[in-house]
Amino acid sequence: MTSPAPGRPPRADALRNRAKVLAAAEEVFAVQGTSASTEEVARKAGVGIGTVFRHFPTKESLLEAVLVALLERLAGEAEELCSAADPGEAFFGFFSRVVAQSAAKQAVTEALAEAGIDARGATGRAGPGLKAALGTLLARAQKAGAVRADVGPAEVMGLLAGMAYAAGRAGAREDVLRIAFDGLRPRTRPQQAAARG
Amino acid sequence: MTSPAPGRPPRADALRNRAKVLAAAEEVFAVQGTSASTEEVARKAGVGIGTVFRHFPTKESLLEAVLVALLERLAGEAEELCSAADPGEAFFGFFSRVVAQSAAKQAVTEALAEAGIDARGATGRAGPGLKAALGTLLARAQKAGAVRADVGPAEVMGLLAGMAYAAGRAGAREDVLRIAFDGLRPRTRPQQAAARG
Amino acid sequence: MTSPAPGRPPRADALRNRAKVLAAAEEVFAVQGTSASTEEVARKAGVGIGTVFRHFPTKESLLEAVLVALLERLAGEAEELCSAADPGEAFFGFFSRVVAQSAAKQAVTEALAEAGIDARGATGRAGPGLKAALGTLLARAQKAGAVRADVGPAEVMGLLAGMAYAAGRAGAREDVLRIAFDGLRPRTRPQQAAARG
Amino acid sequence: MTSPAPGRPPRADALRNRAKVLAAAEEVFAVQGTSASTEEVARKAGVGIGTVFRHFPTKESLLEAVLVALLERLAGEAEELCSAADPGEAFFGFFSRVVAQSAAKQAVTEALAEAGIDARGATGRAGPGLKAALGTLLARAQKAGAVRADVGPAEVMGLLAGMAYAAGRAGAREDVLRIAFDGLRPRTRPQQAAARG
DNA sequence: TATGAATGAGGTTTCATTCAT
DNA sequence: AATGAATGAAACCTCATTCAT
Secondary structure (H helix, E strand, O other): OOOOOOOOOOOHHHHHHHHHHHHHHHHHHHHHOOOOOHHHHHHHHOOOHHHHHHHOOOHHHHHHHHHHHHHHHHHHHHHHHOOOOOHHHHHHHHHHHHHHHHHHOHHHHHHHHHHHHOOOOHHHHHHHHHHHHHHHHHHHHHHOOOOOOOOOHHHHHHHHHHHHHHHHOOOOOHHHHHHHHHHHOOOOHHHHHHHHO | OOOOOOOOOOOHHHHHHHHHHHHHHHHHHHHHOOOOOHHHHHHHHOOOHHHHHHHOOOHHHHHHHHHHHHHHHHHHHHHHHOOOOOHHHHHHHHHHHHHHHHHHOHHHHHHHHHHHHOOOOHHHHHHHHHHHHHHHHHHHHHHOOOOOOOOOHHHHHHHHHHHHHHHHOOOOOHHHHHHHHHHHOOOOHHHHHHHHO | OOOOOOOOOOOHHHHHHHHHHHHHHHHHHHHHOOOOOHHHHHHHHOOOHHHHHHHOOOHHHHHHHHHHHHHHHHHHHHHHHOOOOOHHHHHHHHHHHHHHHHHHOHHHHHHHHHHHHOOOOHHHHHHHHHHHHHHHHHHHHHHOOOOOOOOOHHHHHHHHHHHHHHHHOOOOOHHHHHHHHHHHOOOHHHHHHHHHO | OOOOOOOOOOOHHHHHHHHHHHHHHHHHHHHHOOOOOHHHHHHHHOOOHHHHHHHOOOHHHHHHHHHHHHHHHHHHHHHHHOOOOOHHHHHHHHHHHHHHHHHHOHHHHHHHHHHHHOOOOHHHHHHHHHHHHHHHHHHHHHHOOOOOOOOOHHHHHHHHHHHHHHHHOOOOOHHHHHHHHHHHOOOOHHHHHHHHO
């Protein structure tokens, strides 16, 4: 691959094709799982197979790009909610929306899982953006008393990945999410009990 | 499942081979994931590839058999706990143990997920055994006031699958499980009842 | 690939196919050069592509096997000539025959070249067989006064590779070989003859 | 060779690019062999891949141009030596130098081989230049008694190609070249001369 | 019944060549 | 004229499945 002369902007049609490939990959991997073939992606994108490999020199790099894009999009949504009026609603609403997306897209679940683990790869590099935004949402919700104080962003990410999987693969619905949410809310009674005791 | 000639009982060595293959498959899929090759399974089992396909005519059927075996084993464990002294401990202990297994074996997670969804396939047919036993564990724990009354076996299965995934892929630990458990515990009444009583 | 149970002889049909593949590869590489495709070899051998890769798991290993087979055959011919009546004729005759083969088969030239260099790979392992036999032929010819005393097997191998290449690629014929042979002959006799004359 | 619009002289920058590509190709093919990619050549030349194909419409034509350039350079060296003081030294020195170059550059060997065979292609058309100059060197050396009288330029070209190959691929060194040189020297006179001296 | 050799579709990747910018 | 993105044939290799031994 000839790298573009440094400083020169990439050509418009190339950018367009890159985006088309990425979008097609996102859809194909969402529907068929990440073992879908690169040819399928090319077909869906309406480009030649060579074009896919020009933009993403290995299948792994394509997959990575898809996951990164998903994570960044989620991080963007989270950031927007950081200034919402009701911090509790913002936090739980975001959580719900991510889970709902995962139900349709397997890739989202994988992205969440990898973002939690992988500090190395590109996925890991994009993870912090989401974790940071989620951390802010969490902190605000905690300050407002909507979420218990003794959980951190890491636990929330783990719970999110699990619920996403449950929604997408195990056919679980709001009932399950409700349990998780209750687990995240501050405990009322025990404190009274503790006060009494 | 291999159907022997009708009326003829399967030969002893054939049964032994079937068991060897199943055990090998369980281990191989646990370690390498379900995309491991059938040859690998045959090698680990110490049999020819042809023998694997004689007992399990497609790779999918082999995978299914592995999942069914896992589910049946879990169901067995659950049934044993149905007569345990402390129903709450029995329920949460079982839940924890399943999640711990999943952390080591991807296949367990898949089994749980499929068991929740698939009412059709063989996995779905084995699911009810687990779901029934889990239902008993759940009912006893609810009656003892250790688990909130408004959740059913289906929700617990979903939560279990999600937590199993979180444990195996997203690197989540007891922290996350604690949140889920708190979500499962009664919110108000039990403590009041305890306080009153 | 499942390795055969140690001690069990390979199946007859497998051996037959292995030989067919090797023969086809030899011919294909001879005609089209070593960059010919593995599919072409399979087609010529009349087997599926999978069969080629079962016997030779990489293209490189196939190529290596071809070269080794060629070297071993040449070594065999050389060994037979070690007991020939006229050591000079044996040596030069062998040299000529190798060169003649190379004219038709590029692969022979490559085999000779690699045998000279590579002490590592399988080709290098087969090289010594040829070099040893050639060494014997050479020593006998030197003792008989047909070849000058101050050259060793390594130089002869080098000369052989060069002449093989010249014959196969540069269109050189006996004229060139005659020069090389004159270079190999002892320097004294002709002069004595000339002195006498 | 790029044909400009008839009557229009090629632009200066185009000529410059052509030269850059040719130089890059020579180096790339020397180091990586002739199977190096055209992209690699473009990168080394610092031009776009399209520019390479504008000047050399196929990879084969680029390769040919490289070989022709090499042959012409060798022919130039040979011509310069045609007026050297010692014809024997000129001839053998040239031979040695060509072989030494080949040890580093595969392409030289190929050029020599093709020059010997191909009367058709561009390589064949450049060959005569070298062959003529070599013929002159040879004739002078023969007249001076340094080379036997019964060999012609064709044989010398063949020997040269073979020795070039031996040097580059078979790891042969001066020992082998010495044999070839001895084969080229007159059989009787020089030694008598030496005996006399 | 058990074996493992044979099969070939399908996957990833490379690269000479074309063509819009 | 120069560029480099796009193309797709073709290469190597894997693996689920079949079938002769």
